[in-house]
Every structure is written in C-alpha cells, then in structure tokens.
Amino acid sequence: MQATSNSPPSSRLWPRIVLAGPLAFITAGLIMGGGALWLPEGAEHIDNLVLPIVLFPAIWALVFFYACLDRRIGRAYWVVLIAALVNAALIARHLIRS
Amino acid sequence: MVRLPQQEARTLLAIHGWSGVLLGMLLYAVIVTGVASVFADEIGDWSSPLAEVPAERFPPNSGAALKAFAKTVDPQFYESTFFFPRAGGRLYTFFHRHEQDADGEPIERGVHADLDPATGQVIARHEGTGEQIEQLDAPNALANFFIDMHVRLHVPDPWGLLLTGMLGLAMMVAAVTGFVIHRHLIKELFTLRRHRQKLLAMRDIHVVAGTWNLPFAFILAFTGSFYSFSGSFGIPVMAMIAFGGDQQQAIEAIVGNPPAGDATPAGIGDIDAMMADARRRAGAEVSFLAVEHWGRADAHMTLFMMPAEGQLIGTIYTYDGVSGSWLSEKPSLGKVPSAGGTLSALMAPLHFGNFAGIASKAVWFALGFAGAYVTFTGMLLWTQRRIELPAWRRFGRGVAWVGYGLPLSLIVVGYAYFPVRAAGGDVNGAMMNLFLVTAAISGVLAIVLSPALLRGVLLATTGVSLAGLPLLRWCSGGPSWPQALASGHLGVIAIDVAVLLAGALCLAALRRRRPAPRKAQPSVDATAAGATQA
Numbered sequence: 001m002q003a004t005s006n007s008p009p010s011s012r013l014w015p016r017i018v019l020a021g022p023l024a025f026i027t028a029g030l031i032m033g034g035g036a037l038w039l040p041e042g043a044e045h046i047d048n049l050v051l052p053i054v055l056f057p058a059i060w061a062l063v064f065f066y067a068c069l070d071r072r073i074g075r076a077y078w079v080v081l082i083a084a085l086v087n088a089a090l091i092a093r094h095l096i097r098s
Numbered sequence: 099m100v101r102l103p104q105q106e107a108r109t110l111l112a113i114h115g116w117s118g119v120l121l122g123m124l125l126y127a128v129i130v131t132g133v134a135s136v137f138a139d140e141i142g143d144w145s146s147p148l149a150e151v152p153a154e155r156f157p158p159n160s161g162a163a164l165k166a167f168a169k170t171v172d173p174q175f176y177e178s179t180f181f182f183p184r185a186g187g188r189l190y191t192f193f194h195r196h197e198q199d200a201d202g203e204p205i206e207r208g209v210h211a212d213l214d215p216a217t218g219q220v221i222a223r224h225e226g227t228g229e230q231i232e233q234l235d236a237p238n239a240l241a242n243f244f245i246d247m248h249v250r251l252h253v254p255d256p257w258g259l260l261l262t263g264m265l266g267l268a269m270m271v272a273a274v275t276g277f278v279i280h281r282h283l284i285k286e287l288f289t290l291r292r293h294r295q296k297l298l299a300m301r302d303i304h305v306v307a308g309t310w311n312l313p314f315a316f317i318l319a320f321t322g323s324f325y326s327f328s329g330s331f332g333i334p335v336m337a338m339i340a341f342g343g344d345q346q347q348a349i350e351a352i353v354g355n356p357p358a359g360d361a362t363p364a365g366i367g368d369i370d371a372m373m374a375d376a377r378r379r380a381g382a383e384v385s386f387l388a389v390e391h392w393g394r395a396d397a398h399m400t401l402f403m404m405p406a407e408g409q410l411i412g413t414i415y416t417y418d419g420v421s422g423s424w425l426s427e428k429p430s431l432g433k434v435p436s437a438g439g440t441l442s443a444l445m446a447p448l449h450f451g452n453f454a455g456i457a458s459k460a461v462w463f464a465l466g467f468a469g470a471y472v473t474f475t476g477m478l479l480w481t482q483r484r485i486e487l488p489a490w491r492r493f494g495r496g497v498a499w500v501g502y503g504l505p506l507s508l509i510v511v512g513y514a515y516f517p518v519r520a521a522g523g524d525v526n527g528a529m530m531n532l533f534l535v536t537a538a539i540s541g542v543l544a545i546v547l548s549p550a551l552l553r554g555v556l557l558a559t560t561g562v563s564l565a566g567l568p569l570l571r572w573c574s575g576g577p578s579w580p581q582a583l584a585s586g587h588l589g590v591i592a593i594d595v596a597v598l599l600a601g602a603l604c605l606a607a608l609r610r611r612r613p614a615p616r617k618a619q620p621s622v623d624a625t626a627a628g629a630t631q632a
Contacts, residue, residue, distance in 0.1 A: 033335045042436045046352050049340060050431060050438025053332035054445065057323040060267060061274065068113060069106055091339060098342070 012073070019077060020067040027084040028060035034087030037094055107279060114275035115480055119493075121268040122477045123500040124251065128265050129473060130504060131248035132318070133466040136451060136459050137593075138241040142185030144593040145515065146237035147577060151586040152187035152215040155383050155404075160189055161369025163218030167191065167211050168366070168392060170220075175208035176392040182385065185237035188221060189213040192231065193392065196346050203255075204346045205229070212237065239525045240515045243533075244508065249326070252530070259330035266323025272476075273316040276308055297482055304475040307468045314465040315472075321449035354432040360395035367422025372399060375424060380413045382406040395420060400428065405453045411443050474501045495544045495552075502556035503540030509563045510536045516574035557604050564601030568594035 035052035042048070052059070063080060070076035102110070118125070134141070164181055177195040184190040194208025206228040212221040224234045235242065250258025308315075337348035350357075366389075373384050386402040397419025403412040416425040431439035447453040451462025478501070481494035514528035544552055571594070572578050582590045 029331065029335065032332065033339055036336055036339045042438065044354070044429075044432035044434050044436040044439065046354075046432045047436050047438040049336050049348075049352055050436070050442055053328050053336065054324055054438065054441050056327055056332060057267060057270060057320050061270060064267075064271065065274075068109055071105070094339060 015073055015077075016068070019073065019080060020064055023077075023080055023084070024063040024067045025060060027080050027087075028056060028063050030084045030087040030091070031059050031063075032056050034090045037090050102278065110275045111279050114272055114279055117268045117271045117275070118473065118476045119480050121265055122473055123496065124261070125265045125269055126470060126473045126477075126500055127251065127504055128248055128262055128322075129269075129466060129470040131244045131508065132322075133463055133470060134244040134508065135241070135248045136463045136466060138245055139184075140589055140593060141241040141244070142238050143187070143589050145240045145512075145571070145576075146185040146188075147582075147587050147590055148186040148188065148214065148216070149585065150216055151589075152183070155183045155187075155385070156189070156370075156373055156387075157215050159218060159370060160213075160215065161371075161373060163189065163213050164191055164369060165366055166218065167213060167220060168193065171209045173393060176394070177390070178206075179389040179392050181387040181389070183215065184212070185241070187215045188237060189215050192228070194228065198346075202343075204349075210235075233526055236519050236525050239519070239529070240512065243511055243515075243526070243529050247508075256330035259326045263323045263326030263330065266319045266326055269319035270316060270323065273312055273319055277312050277316075280305075280309060297479070300475055301479055304472060304479060308472040308476070311465060311468045311472055315469050317448050318466070318469065321445045324445055325449065352431055354428065355390055356396070356398050358391060358396060361391075362395040363393060364395040364397065364420045366392060366397060367399075367418065367420055369399070369422075372417045372422050372424075373401065375417075376401040376403060376415045379415065379424075380406055382409075382412065385412055389419060391419070405447070410447045410453050477501070495549065498549050498552050499541050499544035502553055502560070503537060503544065506540060506556050506560040506563065507533050507536040509560055509567070512567050513563070513570060516570050516576070520574040554608055557608055561601045561604030561608075564597050564604060567597050 032052040032055075036048050039048040039051055063083070067076050067080055070079070160181075168176075168179075171193045175193040175195055179191060179193045181189065181191045190210070190212055192206070192208055192210045194206040197205050197207050199205045207226065208228075209223065209225050210231045211223045213219065214221050222237075224231050226234075232242065246252055248262075250262055252258065253261055333345055333348055337343055337345040341348040341351065369387070373387070376384055380403040382404045384401055385404045388400045388402070390396075390398045390400075399417040399419045401415045401417065403414065405412045411430070414428045414430060416428050417423065418425055426433070429435045429439040430443040451458045474497070477497045478494070481490050481497055484490035485494065511529040511533050514532040515525050518528040519525050540556060543555060547555065577585065577587055577590060579591055579594070582588070
C-alpha cells in the first residue's frame with residue numbers, strides 16, 4: 001500500500017497480503033471443491049457441481065474482502081484457515097472413502 | 099452512496115488503486131482484445147469473405163452436404179461432431195473422438211472441413227488434434243489471434259487461463275471497491291467539469307466513464323473469471339472429487355449428453371428437416387449443431403438455437419439422430435432445468451453480449467472500450483500523481499508503452515495476416531512475430547522518447563496503419579468496394595469504414611495534448627488526489 005504516515009508498517013502489511021492473496025485463493029478453491037459435497041444436488045444432480053464453479057469468483061471475493069477488512073488479523077487468519085481446513089477435511093474423507 | 103469508517107475506506111481505496119496498478123497493464127491487454135473479440139464473427143467475415151454471402155446461417159441442403167462429407171471420414175472419428183458457420187459463412191465441421199494427452203488432459207482428434215455454404219463442396223480439410231487444426235484455420239486466424247490473447251494472453255493452458263482468471267478477479271475487485279469508495283456516486287455520474295488543469299480533466303473523465311461502467315465492469319469481470327477458472331481449475335477439481343479425475347466424464351455428466359448405447363450401424367436422419375423443425379419451434383435460426391455417435395443406432399442430435407427476439411438465451415432441442423424425430427427441449431446443462439444450469443446459461447450472453455445481434459454487440463463494444471479507457475487513465479492518473487519518484491516515472495513510461503503500443507501492435511498483425519495468407523504461408527507465426535517486433539520497437543521508443551512524443555508517434559502510426567488496412571485487404575485478394583457491393587458483402591464495407599474512421603480518430607487525437615509530466619504543484623496535486631480518492 002502507499003507509503004504514507006497512515007499506512008500500516010510492512011511488518012503488519014505482509015501477513016495481510018499473504019492472507020488476502022494466496023491463502024484466500026486456496027481457501028476459495030477448497031470451498032468450491034467442498035461445495036460439491038455439502039451443497040444440495042438438485043433435481044438434475046448437478047447443482048452441487050455447477051454452482052460452486054459458477055460462484056467461484058464470488059466465493060473468492062468474499063474471502064478476499066473479509067481478509068482485507070477484518071481489523072483483527074489474528075481472527076481473520078483463524079476464520080480463513082478454519083474454512084479451508086473444514087472443506088479440505090471433507091474432500092480428503094470423500095477421496096479416502098471412494 | 100456507501101458510508102464506511104475511515105480505516106475501511108482507506109483500505110478499499112488502496113485495494114482499488116493497487117489492484118489496477120499491479121495487474122493493470124495485463125488487464126488492459128485483456129480488455130482491449132476483448133473489445134475486438136466482441137466482433138470476432140464479423141472480423142472473420144471481413145478478413146475471409148467467400149464469393150457470395152450466404153442468405154442463411156445454414157442454407158438449404160447444408161445437412162445433406164454434411165452427410166456427404168461424413169462418408170469420406172474414417173468412422174473412428176464418428177464419436178462426436180460439430181457443425182456451425184464461421185468466417186465468411188463457411189460451414190465448419192469437426193468429426194472427432196475424445197482422447198487424453200500425455201498429461202492426462204482431455205483432447206479431441208479427428209477430421210475438420212470447411213464446406214462451401216452455396217455448393218456444399220469441401221473448401222478445406224485437415225486431420226489432427228483440435229489444437230493442430232486450429233493452427234491451420236487460416237480463415238478465422240485473424241479473429242482467433244485477438245480471441246486467444248483475450249482468453250489466455252497467448253500463454254499455454256492452463257497457465258494462460260489461470261492468469262486471465264486472476265485478472266478478472268482483479269477487475270472485479272476494482273469494480274467493487276470503485277463502487278464502495280465513491281461517496282457521491284449519483285453526482286459523479288454527471289460531473290464533467292471544464293478544467294484548465296488537464297490532470298483534473300482526465301480525472302473527471304476517468305470517474306465519469308468508470309462510474310457509468312461499474313455494473314458492466316463487474317459483470318464482465320465475474321463472467322470472465324468464471325470462464326477462465328471453470329476450464330483450468332473448476333472442472334478439474336470437480337472431476338477429481340466426483341468422477342475419479344475423468345474430466346471428459348465430468349463434462350458429459352454435467353452437460354447431460356446421453357451415454358453410448360446401441361452401436362449397431364445405422365443411417366443418419368434428414369438433418370435439414372430437423373433444422374427446419376427446430377426453426378419453426380424456436381422462431382429463431384439454428385446457431386450450432388452437435389451430433390453424438392454418428393452412424394449408429396444411438397445417434398443423437400442437439401440443435402442450439404439463436405436467442406429468439408426478446409430472449410437472452412437460445413433454446414436447445416434434441417433429436418433422434420436416426421429417425422430425425424424431436425425428443426425434447428433441453429436446458430444448457432443436464433436434462434431438466436436446474437439452478438446451476440440456469441445460472442451457468444446466463445454467463446454466455448452476459449459476457450459475449452451476442453443476444454440481440456449487432457445492437458447488443460455494439461453496446462458491449464462501447465462499454466468494453468470505456469472499460470479499457472478507465473483502466474488506462476486510472477494507471478495514468480496513478481503515475482502522474484507520483485511523477486516525482488523515479489520508479490513511478492519509469493512505470494509511467496511502461497503505461498504509455500502498453501496504452502498506445504498495444505493497440506498498434508494488434509493493428510499491425512493485419513499487415514502480416516493478409517499478405518501471408520495470400521501467399522499461402524503460416525499466418526499464425528507471421529502475426530505473432532510482427533506483434534512481438536512491433537511491441538519491442540514500441541518498448542524501445544518508450545525508453546528513448548519523451549512521453550508526449552511517444553504518444554504522438556504511436557498514435558500517428560496506429561492511425562496510418564488503420565487507414566492502410568482496407569487497401570491491404572483489397573490488394574491481398576479481398577473484394578474491392580464495388581465488388582463487395584455487387585456481391586452483397588456490406589459487412590466488409592462497414593468494417594472497412596469503421597477501420598478508416600478509427601484511423602482518422604487516432605490522427606485527430608494527435609491534436610489534443612495529454613498533460614505533460616511536470617513538477618509537483620501541491621494545490622493541484624492535492625485536489626487531484628483527493629478527487630481521485632473520492
């Protein structure tokens with residue numbers, strides 16, 4: 001961010017960039033993949049597959065803006081990591097069972 | 099008007115600026131080529147017209163011509179077939195089977211032909227993978243050059259798609275933050291003041307164009323990143339989770355294609371009669387025909403219709419491939435309507451703007467052009483405000499290079515396409531080489547010339563290049579205007595005129611001067627910065 005007196009120091013900026021950048025993207029990808037397992041299938045049995053793909057940009061945007069705007073970065077890390085881990089665990093369990 | 103606490107507003111403002119600055123130049127390339135791609139069909143018709151303009155997308159006996167061609171194709175490629183009109187009205191067909199490449203990625207291998215819509219004769223025929231055939235597709239190569247840059251920046255899959263997907267997300271972020279940080283959104287829709295300071299005038303135009311463009315920018319960014327990520331990331335992930343990694347099986351299940359059933363050899367039904375029936379049912383022209391299991395008892399036809407008047411999405415009908423009897427109206431995904439299928443079907447008209455013919459395309463073109471302008475002026479404003487810092491001065495030169503050099507580099511690919519195609523050479527290689535050479539020369543000029551002189555040289559060269567394209571097209575074997583008038587190629591003349599007008603506009607723009615980089619003037623810079631931040 002712009003180097004002004006109002007900008008956060010880089011020691012606080014980089015953790016935020018890591019969270020809103022790669023971690024937010026990976027989390028959105030895991031939510032998309034996990035959605036195939038917890039979303040309703042619908043009458044044609046494809047909603048759980050199609051909706052997460054179509055809504056992926058929106059999922060990413062939600063995670064990204066939350067990661068940017070939560071004033072308590074520690075809490076933001078916890079929320080994002082929990083969302084990622086829950087979906088990763090669902091996917092892993094499904095793959096192991098199948 | 100959105101009221102935010104100061105800290106959040108500052109964060110969003112920083113995100114708005116940096117999302118544009120970090121990826122703005124690539125995003126500009128994607129938007130500019132996207133604007134051109136809106137008229138990809140028309141560019142194909144303009145660059146490769148046939149002797150006569152077909153009266154319909156599928157003239158009478160098109161189906162009979164397809165059946166005649168199928169007899170010359172090895173039955174191993176009967177698994178799947180496309181049939182639709184492309185550049186100049188050539189009827190493009192691709193009989194193919196599905197395979198996996200060395201990396202396990204799904205590919206198509208088969209036989210392609212362009213059929214003359216007037217006679218049904220084979221104009222061109224190639225065999226190979228879908229990618230190899232596309233490389234040999236000279237009639238559509240000019241339009242494909244723009245589309246490939248728009249879709250994947252000419253970077254191989256999946257990296258190019260991932261890159262443009264990221265750019266779409268950055269554009270979405272810029273649109274959302276642009277909406278939130280504007281404290282006086284309604285007022286700024288109509289605020290275009292006459293400033294003596296060019297920087298402030300440019301800022302006003304940026305804000306007005308950007309504000310009007312916000313909803314459209316959001317829609318394009320969302321749908322664009324959906325298209326980029328669905329193929330490169332979404333479908334592979336879903337295939338891994340639900341189909342054991344088999345992407346082809348995932349696609350067929352989601353699309354709702356019937357599984358292979360009865361392989362008994364059988365003739366194919368009357369395709370022209372099926373198309374006539376579909377036209378009558380939909381009240382619209384056929385857009386695209388797909389055939390599964392050609393020559394077998396389980397042959398299955400899917401006819402994709404153009405949107406009927408007042409509709410956003412075209413209807414899809416399925417037919418029994420052997421008897422030709424109508425089977426069902428099908429949603430775009432699956433066999434019965436679903437939330438996912440409906441949402442997915444909306445993506446195409448919203449992204450391509452092709453639901454109401456030339457009228458909606460013209461609107462999408464104009465809004466896309468405004469988006470390119472907003473991206474460019476946003477980067478210019480950002481660098482102008484930081485012009486005292488050497489790093490930003492260098493970045494400013496980069497912005498000018500891409501802003502003026504990219505359109506020029508795209509225009510000159512026509513100077514490779516027309517003569518090389520007339521000579522029967524490799525048009526794709528020639529276009530890419532000339533594009534890269536022009537971009538490199540523009541880059542050198544960006545280093546050695548002042549920004550004002552660079553703008554003048556690149557704009558003048560772009561204007562002259564545009565003005566010369568119709569002449570080059572004609573000299574390379576294309577129809578002259580009298581010939582085009584006589585044969586009904588009004589689209590060729592229309593694009594010639596549009597190209598000449600664009601050239602004239604570039605030359606006219608030379609009379610207007612951009613604000614020259616200057617020493618900081620605190621009062622003006624503070625006003626501009628504050629205004630931009632508002």
